[in-house]
Amino acid sequence: MPIPEALKGRLKAPVIAAPMFLTSGPDLVVETCNAGLLGTFPALNQRTSDGFREWIRAIRGRLAPDAAPFGVNLIVHKSNPRLEADLAICIEERVPLIITSLGAVPELVAAVHGYGGLVFHDVVNARHARKAAEAGVDGIIAVAAGAGGHAGTLSPFALVSEIRSFFAGTVILSGAMNRGHEVAAARMMGADLAYLGTRFLATEEAMVPEAQKRMVADSTAADIVYTPKVSGIPASFLRQSLATAGIDPEGGASPHLDMESEAKVWRDVWSAGQGVGGIGDIPGAGDLCRRLIDEYQAAVAACAAEARTEGWL
Numbered sequence: 001m002p003i004p005e006a007l008k009g010r011l012k013a014p015v016i017a018a019p020m021f022l023t024s025g026p027d028l029v030v031e032t033c034n035a036g037l038l039g040t041f042p043a044l045n046q047r048t049s050d051g052f053r054e055w056i057r058a059i060r061g062r063l064a065p066d067a068a069p070f071g072v073n074l075i076v077h078k079s080n081p082r083l084e085a086d087l088a089i090c091i092e093e094r095v096p097l098i099i100t101s102l103g104a105v106p107e108l109v110a111a112v113h114g115y116g117g118l119v120f121h122d123v124v125n126a127r128h129a130r131k132a133a134e135a136g137v138d139g140i141i142a143v144a145a146g147a148g149g150h151a152g153t154l155s156p157f158a159l160v161s162e163i164r165s166f167f168a169g170t171v172i173l174s175g176a177m178n179r180g181h182e183v184a185a186a187r188m189m190g191a192d193l194a195y196l197g198t199r200f201l202a203t204e205e206a207m208v209p210e211a212q213k214r215m216v217a218d219s220t221a222a223d224i225v226y227t228p229k230v231s232g233i234p235a236s237f238l239r240q241s242l243a244t245a246g247i248d249p250e251g252g253a254s255p256h257l258d259m260e261s262e263a264k265v266w267r268d269v270w271s272a273g274q275g276v277g278g279i280g281d282i283p284g285a286g287d288l289c290r291r292l293i294d295e296y297q298a299a300v301a302a303c304a305a306e307a308r309t310e311g312w313l
């Protein structure tokens with residue numbers, strides 16, 4: 001299965017720390033990449049395009065020579081007034097991986113390919129995956145049921161196999177993975193790379209309040225509510241934070257917020273995925289990555305050993 005040439009030999013395990021609004025910044029990216037996994041952040045986590053460029057340069061300055069590549073998430077939608085400026089900066093700074101959300105645009109893909117960069121695009125269904133494939137992206141991120149943020153509703157098995165049936169590029173699975181053996185399982189079921197968000201929320205470097213990290217570490221899947229009642233687009237939230245913000249996920253009409261208003265709401269209402277039940281600590285991101293790498297290697301070795309013993313190999 002295809003790991004892009006540009007990533008071959010650059011990752012210590014097939015893991016991307018997913019971009020998270022108000023959460024991922026230079027410290028999380030640097031710790032992740034220096035530990036050998038691909039770190040990312042949304043451009044909009046910096047208040048201005050100039051600040052965004054400074055972050056990219058600061059990250060580059062702190063990466064070890066053998067660090068994994070990093071990536072930036074761009075919201076490709078007319079409601080994002082910074083798209084043009086932020087994309088121009090990504091091109092000038094030759095950001096290794098661009099992760100696009102909402103719009104998959106051939107011109108953007110061509111511009112990024114022009115300097116040798118990669119484009120991954122996130123989707124929640126096969127229809128959007130087909131559009132991304134037509135736009136020429138290198139990878140499609142299959143956001144399955146139970147993911148943090150704007151999750152999908154489809155089983156990861158259903159979504160990955162359907163995308164695989166028409167897309168020959170890299171498939172990245174997103175949703176509810178925390179441990180190395182879960183990453184191994186994602187690859188066994190047809191994905192090339194695993195995309196972990198919520199697990200990285202509960203790290204020292206995540207730029208969120210300590211109370212949010214604690215809530216992630218203390219919650220179970222039953223505490224996650226998937227609702228459009230916060231912004232109009234269904235997303236996964238911690239039930240307790242909805243209650244604190246006075247939002248009733250069962251009652252009332254769904255608002256239709258523009259990007260700016262949605263951004264404000266996300267400060268008070270905390271998103272997390274169903275994987276919270278498998279998270280119990282708040283480690284440094286580097287330690288978390290090293291643990292993931294060890295777990296992944298152990299899972300692959302155990303699987304191969306058992307297959308040999310059973311005569312399946």
Ligand SMILES: Cc1cc2nc3c(=O)[nH]c(=O)nc-3n(C[C@H](O)[C@H](O)[C@H](O)COP(=O)(O)O)c2cc1C
Pocket residue numbers: 018019020021023042073101122143146147148149150174175176177195196197198199201270271272273274275
């Ligand atoms: C707090 C939070 C913020 C997020 N913000 C973004 C974002 O700005 N852009 C984006 O493409 N995905 C965003 N996501 C989704 C993640 O990139 C990723 O798809 C998801 O977290 C993976 O599922 P998991 O949380 O179950 O690991 C966010 C997720 C969370 C939990």
